[in-house]
Amino acid sequence: MLGRLNHVAIAVPDIAVASAMYRETLGATVTTPQMLPEHGVTVVFIELGNTKVELLEPLGEASPIAAFLAKNPAGGLHHVCYEVDDIIAARDRLKTSGARILGDGEPKIGAHGKPVLFLHPKDFQGTLVELEQT
Numbered sequence: 001m002l003g004r005l006n007h008v009a010i011a012v013p014d015i016a017v018a019s020a021m022y023r024e025t026l027g028a029t030v031t032t033p034q035m036l037p038e039h040g041v042t043v044v045f046i047e048l049g050n051t052k053v054e055l056l057e058p059l060g061e062a063s064p065i066a067a068f069l070a071k072n073p074a075g076g077l078h079h080v081c082y083e084v085d086d087i088i089a090a091r092d093r094l095k096t097s098g099a100r101i102l103g104d105g106e107p108k109i110g111a112h113g114k115p116v117l118f119l120h121p122k123d124f125q126g127t128l129v130e131l132e133q134t
């Protein structure tokens, strides 16, 4: 069911500071910040040869990363995103196996303009998992 690793996400308190560190200290290519109010985050992507790193900053009052950053004020690894060919088939298979699909269980459009879903970290060895349809 799983395809490629699309990205690894890091929650950060200040996306401008984190972007400058990746661009200037690590010499990486960093995309322009994208505000995603429906997801409660501002994102940039660090473009690597074989995958991407997503930097996430909270946006708005009800950001899903606010509690995580309260516990990890300097930031930290937040989720991994795997590609799937058919997100509805993947969701239905995971539901049957007992995994919890976060939110209302319906895919939303993510930062790449493709459908995404999130799976509860307690069902995946303490790791929040995002699925993105290819």
Ligand SMILES: CC[C@H](C(=O)O)C(=O)SCCNC(=O)CCNC(=O)[C@H](O)C(C)(C)COP(=O)(O)OP(=O)(O)OC[C@H]1O[C@@H](n2cnc3c(N)ncnc32)[C@H](O)[C@@H]1OP(=O)(O)O
Binding pocket: 009, 036, 039, 041, 043, 054, 056, 064, 065, 067, 068, 077, 078, 079, 081, 102, 103, 109, 110, 111, 112, 116, 118, 120, 121, 122, 126, 127, 128, 130
């Ligand atoms: C889609 C746009 C973009 C993209 O790539 O395209 C994005 O990636 S946006 C990313 C941000 N969106 C989300 O994270 C949506 C899914 N997340 C959630 O629904 C919540 O954050 C949730 C349910 C994972 C946690 O909710 P909340 O923070 O309200 O609950 P708790 O703090 O009580 O956490 C419960 C329990 O889970 C542990 N936890 C929370 N977050 C993580 C995490 N990122 N990784 C591992 N574990 C996590 C937390 O520590 C609690 O554990 P406990 O033992 O009970 O203390």
Ligand SMILES: [Co+2]
Binding pocket: 007, 009, 054, 079, 081, 130
């Ligand atoms: Co993501």
